Amino acid sequence: MLAAKGLGYDSCPIDGFDFEAVAELIRLPEDHVIAIFVAIGKCIKEPCPRGGKLDSPEVIIQNKFGNNMI
Numbered sequence: 001m002l003a004a005k006g007l008g009y010d011s012c013p014i015d016g017f018d019f020e021a022v023a024e025l026i027r028l029p030e031d032h033v034i035a036i037f038v039a040i041g042k043c044i045k046e047p048c049p050r051g052g053k054l055d056s057p058e059v060i061i062q063n064k065f066g067n068n069m070i
Contacts, residue, residue, distance in 0.1 A: 001038060010043045 001011040014037040023034055 002014075004040045008042075009040050011038050011040045013038055034035075 001013070004011045017037070019034045022028075023032075028034065
């Protein structure tokens with residue numbers, strides 16, 4: 001991604017897709033693994049602003065299991 005930026009391109013990592021389906025689609029050899037995709041191109045507009053960060057207690061739960069959470 002840094003190399004792409006150095007060449008004047010923008011990039012974005014992509015995750016959360018069906019790795020096995022993509023591997024089959026591109027006929028990935030058995031001894032290879034897809035870890036992540038990176039989209040590389042030129043932005044046509046500024047990205048939307050990211051939301052604010054949540055406070056730690058809103059996203060971290062400690063020492064609890066089961067239905068008694070929060």
